[in-house]
Amino acid sequence: MNATPTHQALQPEFRLLVLLVSIGFFMQGLDTTIVNTAIPAMARSLGEDPLQLHSVVVAYVLSVAACIPLSGWLADRFGVRNTYFSAIIIFTLASLGCGLSSSLNELLCFRVLQGIGGALLLPVGRLAMLKVIPRTQFLSAMSLMSLAGLIGPLMGPTLGGWLVEHTSWHWIFLINLPMGLLGCCITFKAMPNVTEPTVQxxxxxxxxxxxxxxxxxxxxxxxFASVENSLRWSLGLMLVGLIAALLYAVHAHTHQNALFRSKMFKHRIYAIGIIGNFFARLGGNAMPFLLPLMLQVAFGLEPLMTGLLMIPTVLGSLVSKPIIRPIIQRFGYRNVLLVNTLLVGGCIASFALSTPSTPTWILIGHFFIFGLLNSLQFVSMNTLTLKDLPQQDASSGNSFLSMIMMVSMSIGVALAGTLVNMFMAYYGPAHLLSAFHITLICLGAINLITALIFWQIPKHTAV
Incomplete structure (x- = not known):
């Protein structure tokens, strides 16, 4: 008798559900990257300094990070279909609000709402697939859905540049409307409203x-570098954040139904992976924001050309996928992460050698290498972090990792913007390129700290 295959092709009755979840994944992936090439144009339209507009990226990413812990509970309590439908509605209406904004404050408010919708789209969609699609077909479903996650970031910078040049920056948000309406129409046909009988x-x-x-x-x-607020205000906010983090650490240790229990950090590999993820992503996740800004503001490139130059980064990430597992199996997590962390840091810092006269083919190669190394870093870190977690902690551990990834991105973008402004204030507007270069060196140097964290990985950690 032939054994039942572990993985099967996706059956037709589940394809519409996968399409629906893919729409949400695509919208979220597109919106994370499409804004980056449009920031200078947005700044001109809104009468703002482009170097101060990192708040548009931070507002979205931070609200995504903040709402990730809500996603699983809402889906269990109100049902995956109701939660997913609400997420699409919030995301689509917020996109409309962003597209119609006439001031920075309006835009920031709608970006926060957009982030709330975006935070629910992918986790709830993935949860719906997990609950509805048989496990034997789940790998096929995830593979199809992941294509949408790759296409979104691949299209984002170039599409954003094209829309800015040929229409206006408002269309980088309004483009979400037809996809959101399509998602709304499919939701009630494709996704059953699965709920949990008991919810904590x-x-x-x-x-x-x-x-x-x-x-x-x-x-x-x-x-920190704002001219409108005092340094005391900035330090006060950071102090409040640190106190709240410490209070949550106590809360996680003493409360039985805490969102993320402290017992997860008794697993040494998980603890190292979380801390390493946080620091390693500060520089890596700031680059998709910082590089398009430098290319336009300091190099004087057009938005479309800037977007096209970002494509090799995504291609490098795609090329890395098949080689990651063989490299880890050959050299082990510790060696791969130690060496690659330093390579990523060096690659980030080496962008400080780029000038407006640097040949395009060198820039293309540089972006490609960065995308390859950065992808190798992220996949290795994520796999290491989750690989030894017990089954009962897997869901909570994965959610906490997702939250840390988004928090690190928001802090990384905020840090990059702050450093550019600080160095420009020090050197003067005439030395804008120098401000970008020193910021890149600083972001690359952060990876030295991360290498010290990965040094703690036990030498014989199993793959």
């Missing part, structure tokens, strides 16, 4: 502490 009481106090911690630290760093 939501840890509201822990959630509030986490939000205060994330917002305080990120906004404190973002406001």
């Amino acid at each position: 009481r939501f840890d509201l106090s822990g959630f509030v502490l986490l939000v205060i911690a994330m917002a305080g630290l990120t906004l404190g760093i973002e406001q």
